[in-house]
Amino acid sequence: MITTDTTGPIEIIEINWDGPFKIIDMGEKCNEDHDYGIYQVYGTHNVYGAKTLLYIGKAQERTFAKRFSEHKEWIEWEPTSIDVYIGRIGGKDKMTDSKLDSWSDQIDRAERLLIFYCSPPYNSKGLNNYGEMDPTIVLNYGKSMRLPFEASNLDDFCSIGKPEWKEYGTK
Numbered sequence: 645m646i647t648t649d650t651t652g653p654i655e656i657i658e659i660n661w662d663g664p665f666k667i668i669d670m671g672e673k674c675n676e677d678h679d680y681g682i683y684q685v686y687g688t689h690n691v692y693g694a695k696t697l698l699y700i701g702k703a704q705e706r707t708f709a710k711r712f713s714e715h716k717e718w719i720e721w722e723p724t725s726i727d728v729y730i731g732r733i734g735g736k737d738k739m740t741d742s743k744l745d746s747w748s749d750q751i752d753r754a755e756r757l758l759i760f761y762c763s764p765p766y767n768s769k770g771l772n773n774y775g776e777m778d779p780t781i782v783l784n785y786g787k788s789m790r791l792p793f794e795a796s797n798l799d800d801f802c803s804i805g806k807p808e809w810k811e812y813g814t815k
Contacts, residue, residue, distance in 0.1 A: 653779070654779040654781060655750075655779065655780050655781070656781045656783060657750045657754045657780060657781070657782045657783070658733065658734055658783050659682060659782065659784050659785065660731065660734060660785050660786045661729050661730070661731045661784060661785065661787045661788040662729065662730055662731075662732075663684075663729030663730060663787050663789070664686070664727035664728065664729060664787075665727065665728045665729070666725065666726075666727070666728070667712055667719055667728060679707045679732075680704060680707060680732075680751065681702070681703055681731050681733055681751060682700065682702050682730075682731040682733070682751060682754050682755050683700070683702070683728055683731065684697055684699070684700055684728070684731070685719075685764075685766070686726060686789065687722050687723075687724055687726035687727070688723050689765055691765075692765065697762055697791075698764055698765060698766045699715075699764050699767055700755060700758050700759050701755070702751050702752065703751075704752060704755075712728070729787060729788070731754075731784070731786075731788070733747065733750050733751060753778075754782045756770050756774040756777065757777075757780060757795045757797060759774070760772075761792060762790070762791060762792075779796075779797065779798055779800075779801055780796060780797055781795075781796040781798065782794065782795045782796065
């Protein structure tokens with residue numbers, strides 16, 4: 645049994661990834677009215693090479709289609725074509741209007757944890773710290789490319805390194 649100093653239950657955010665897509669195809673692949681989640685951009689980086697995870701973003705208040713149109717300017721300057729993977733958050737419960745704040749919060753937390761753990765070179769915020777957050781585990785399914793299967797902040801709630809932590813077998 646694992647016990648932690650959490651202030652509440654551990655939330656599990658499940659993301660189902662799909663791709664790769666080209667930016668020009670995103671209008672066909674995403675619903676312009678109601679398609680939200682997390683996305684990854686892969687391309688060639690002058691240090692890390694081909695098929696590098698360049699950027700992780702979120703379509704939280706604007707749809708995937710609108711977010712990709714905002715990136716067109718810098719994407720056009722990339723030395724090679726880029727691939728996009730889109731991740732949609734889901735679970736057992738149907739999303740209703742009363743749960744939209746929770747869904748938006750899940751998108752935000754998932755993006756922050758994935759940026760922190762993957763450190764894409766084009767993301768500048770969140771590389772050193774993902775900020776305050778309830779206990780969260782992000783699980784990546786489907787075509788998640790180079791993302792880890794699991795990313796979490798549970799180490800923030802463990803007692804190791806704190807005065808109350810003791811090795812088993814010691815007093």
